[in-house]
Amino acid sequence: MKRTHLTALLVVGSAVLAGGSFLAGRHTGDDGMTTQTSAGSGTSSPEGRKVLYWHDPMVPGPRFDKPGKSPFMDMQLVPVYADSDPGSSGVKVSPTVQQNLGIRYATARRAEASTSFDAIGAVQFDERLNVAVQSRVAGYVERLAVRAPMERVRKGQALATIFAPDWLGPQNEFLALKRAGVATDLVTAARERMRAMSIPAELIRLSEETATAQARFTLSAPASGVVAELGVREGVAVTPGMTLFRIAGLEKVWAVAEVPEAQAVRLTRGQKVKAVLQADASQTFEGELKEILPEVSSNTRTLKARFEVDNKEGNLTPGMLLRLQVTGPTSTRLVIPAEAVIRTGRRAVAIVRNDTGAFEPRDVSLGLDLGDDIEVVQGLKEGEQVVASGQFLIDSEARLRSALGGTPASAAAPAVVPASPAGRATMTYVGEGKVESVETDGITISHGPIASLNWPQMTMGFGKAEARAFPDIKVGDTVRFEFKEGGPLGYQLLSVQRLPSGTKQ
Template sequence: MCSCQGSPSSAVADGATAASASPGLQRHSSRIDIPAASPLRKALVVAAVEAQPFAPTLEAPGVIEAAPERLVKIVPPLAGRIVRLHHQLGDRVKAGEPLVTIDSPDLGSAYRDDAKAQAALLQARQDFARQQALHQADISAGKDLEAARQTLTSAESDARAARERLAQLGAPADAASRREYVLRAPIAGRVVDMAGAMGGYWNDTTAAMMTVADLSTVWMSASVPEKDIAQLSVGQPVRIALDAYPGRVFEGKARYIGDLVDTDTRTVRVRVAIDNREGLFKPGMFAHATLQGPAQPALLVPASAVLQSGLATRVFVQTAPAQYESREVQVGPADGDRLALLAGLKPGERIVVQGGVLLND
């Protein structure tokens, strides 16, 4: 914490005016002596620096994203003609509710294959039972029983594969309609995208016909530079500002810090879960994230105390009354109008916090 001594800060302007009329400053390498008659003695404001808690903040660009586990692209596993749209764009749906009904010849083929496989299995079981009875009565040869056994095993495998195909499609084995396939919502949410149209034929079984998303909770994903990774921690407070809502600030906490660094941008992703039951956050929105780092002791000085001298950053340290030393320092993050000094100063040293420009070359 800086404590000021000397005249008010307004004296700097007067000191600058009078400096030209005062005896010249006496420079000895990095040391500067101010003559007794110089008005600079009253113009400079000096204060001691002390270590104090400092929680640096990080600014990072971000974007609003839907939670990956709560966004599902509905891809029909079968081609066919859309005969009914049960929901429209923007409708809320529950898990298991029908979304689209498709008239699919491929579904009819799957049911026919299943019917044939079940019939073949029934016939194979009857043949095997008959061969067992004949073999026990010593009427048929053992090879006939073995052939019937192999036929039964093959029929069981085919029947099982046909039934598993129906299960994979989500089609009940005892459905009344053998051509109409009902596409159902896998999660509760809202229909946020729709590509199919009533009466249209859908033949691309790799493209999404609908997208259902639960946006009651969304992610704000911020890109933090690699150099700031050490200041990140799960649970740290995050303030979020959106261009869509000027003047409003939303609060959150870091829930996940990426394990990988983007090799192109040299950033790591920090994700913040946001309650979106009011629907204010839309996936794709740009955001501005301010992350509060952990508190740590630091030497904070007013920005006016730090001067740029060529490529070096310096402050003027008071080594004795009216005697100052130019010292190079390493500047860290800012806290409002104060700067954290990482190296170059020790607690208790007194520096020029205002008017140092009058001492600078």
């Protein structure tokens, strides 16, 4: 960075945000600054109001103990009275301004809060009820009783007729042994052979009654449901182990819902739910959480929860939508309206109206999101009033950006700047930032907020005691630095330490 740029940054950074301590001590005939040494707190206005200090409303950080012209703007310093000090009693806004800003208030209150929530689940077959119908012999499909998938079937209903020529030989042998009157052991052995070949007992009985071998048999549905899979057609050949039908049961179905991570952690297996048909709210069903699938969607950050829903009447079919009402424990929590919270990314702040009618920012710790309300775990007490709307307008009206964006109301107010430089003790300050440029007489650093000086995040130049100081510091380094007032650039570096890469500021 050029020297002229460093000088410009110095003037803006140090004068506007540091408070211009050395400028505040000057008194010339032009600026109108008085030369009295008494503290501002001992001064009273013509109206009898006690003056605490003077400040520039456009640069509210620095405070002065005497009236005069602002070192930052072409205007006179404004007094801050004891009955309206933003550092001690918060920000005060007149009732007229409050009405114009449309400020609304809410009270921190105790409320019964439940962890219950609703989720939308899609109906699916319960795969544990699926039944496969297979062929145990080579043969041909002579006739199909069920010709299309998704047909409903009842237990014992005929599905198809199979012709199995391989079963004729064992049956004829068995019948011949019975006619020959051989020993009972041989007849029994022939019967066991047919059973080993998976010839149905009903077919064996029929062949004994008619004395004729039977090669045609009927496949029946082993359970009620729908034909989810149809693997054959009439006339096709079948082989042992071939799946001809797959029947899906409907006595119970699954409702699979995608649940956000924040709510999924409150689910427990066996939790009861009430399922309401999305298309007809009059139809309700009882359900139970069976499984939380160990898979998180990278796009929606949700987990799939599988609920088992009773469907004895058969009114639910796959693809329907159910609204699942998941019930959870109820407890008493301290809540405020969600709109009353200002989220900055790292902090959550509520603007509190204190007993004097002034406003002060308060850091709060948040808990459960309860829709329109939100739980406050720490930072507020029951009965305290918070601003529900107009928080940012209060900030703009009072011009207290440093108070709202810097320290909470419980922090100590910055000290009043003495008018004389000799009255200020030599202090050192610490900051962290990124090196933007390195020159012979100084280093330019983009640093974070420095609370001890009421500085916000900015980029400015710092002087070096000598040209050879800090030889290892390079452009782009993340550093922690210590500095003090003084030097040709206004602030002089005392030490600069390089931080490990990836350090957050």
